[in-house]
Amino acid sequence: MGLAVATSLSARPDWSIHILDLNATSGKPIAASLHATFHQSDVTNYAQLSAIFKSVFQTHRRLDFVFANAGIAEHANFFNPVTNGKSKTNGNGISAGKDGKEAKNEEVSLEPPPEPKGLHPLIDINLKAVITTTTLAHFYMRLSPPSTTTSSPIDKSIIMTASCGGLYPAYASPIYTATKHAVVGFMRSIAPSYYAHDGIRVNAICPGTVKTNLLSNEEWRVFPEEYFTPVEKIARVVVMLVDGVDGGEGRGVVGGGSGREIGKGQRGDAEGRVGTLSGKAVEVSGERHYYREAVEFCDEPMRAVMGATNIESWGLESAK
Template sequence: MAENKVAIITGGASGMGLAVTQALVERGDWTVHVIDVSQPRLDEVEKSSSRIKSHKADVTDYDQLASVLPKVFESSHRRNIDFVFANAGVIESQDFYKTQRTDPLPPPDLRSIDVDLKGLILTCYLAQHYFRRSEHKGKGASLILTASCGGFYPSHYSPMYTAAKHGVVGFGRAIANRFLQDGIRVNSICPGIVETNLTGEGGWAGFPPALFTPASDISKKVLRLVDGGAPLTDDFGTTIPANKLYGLALEINKGRIYVSSPTGHIRSIVGRKQL
């Protein structure tokens, strides 16, 4: 019997990461390695299935993260990692605009930058090496980055989060062509409002329920990108051929998807020179 395919999901013990973890497990042919900072959540998710393995690590700490991936790699009899979901994320709790009355000024809350962008970059850096060291040498591997609709549109109440998610979209586009040379498909997802534990208790109270996108919608689109193999048509009617399913930023909102191309449809002279 063939060995399960192997996935690594950061922030996989809650929210969208958990939804993708559960969706992969339900397929029956995946072993999912979940990385998270919450030991109680890790314990709970690992108990739910023998196909889930948990690892406590902070994605902003390179040494912690770098200690997990070789363990995952060596645990696979095929010595393969097939899918990495760089998903861990937080949002700032500090009011960036608040007038401070003390000197020296306290530092701004950069946790969103550290987790959502720096942690994601570290995850991708490690993922590429273990994809290439796998038996498949990267061919057919999938790397998906969690950005946000905030990666396209500004959010005045969370400027650090907005900056980080814009960075994720740009980073995904930047590495996609190079990674594809090894057969690794890189794509970013940009969900709308998903009710996760991103905010504190009551943080979603001000949003109308009609605006929320179920986490299950996100997991379906993520698995669609992981599978590849067939053209993808978005809700504007834009069709992406199967061999072009990389470098995309996929906005996901209430069951609908909208594709932004690897170049972001740049028409400027500078943009054309970057192609």
């Protein structure tokens, strides 16, 4: 997905593209083909990541757009029973013998199981790296002057890659699901302040099944092939969010209902240039995309309670 977005943006003459990836073998030639700059980077290494951001800003004296797209899938079986000695724990947390009956006390090991496999990489890459990337993007975007490009004006924009698993439970991948729900929550928590105080629009995309290298061919075969989302559609949605205007393809979803056309107020300003697409969780399914609203408040007291968490009430405004 990152390559498709970089390819789309590289066609714009006023843009300088920087690509960050751990794999330099494939990353360098790809960047060269797009006339982009490649940086080998481990997104979980904050010192390394921050040095790259600083270098990019020193080169151009501005930063306009960041796509926080790094992510990995969950391959381990979270539900696999852990065997300890002669017995293992069944789904009810009761130690069971080979015949399924409760094991004798002398057969039971009370040694705790190991941590779930993949726990730390999933959290470090899918969530922590999104947070640190956003932190660095925010810092350098606030130091950037307004756009002076001769083509369409550019405002500041951060886009995070969540997932349809950030809106629904992905039953076989509970840790992955937790990280992607967290990305959506993080985006919704910071977007109002970033836009109101610094003019930075923050959005998240929630793609359906996009056939990338995150899963093996065998794993991909689990999903209905006719419902895959083209990577080209993901790129179009990201570019749309960068430009801040929906050309009319987007749909809104109310509650559990089906999609409906969104209002003009969400399609950008009257000139159709830099608009107000900010704080959106954009679900992408097939050739369609949908604007998913946050959960409704259960009652007015809860609305008031959560409203009291605004950063002004807590004195957390960004220092100018």
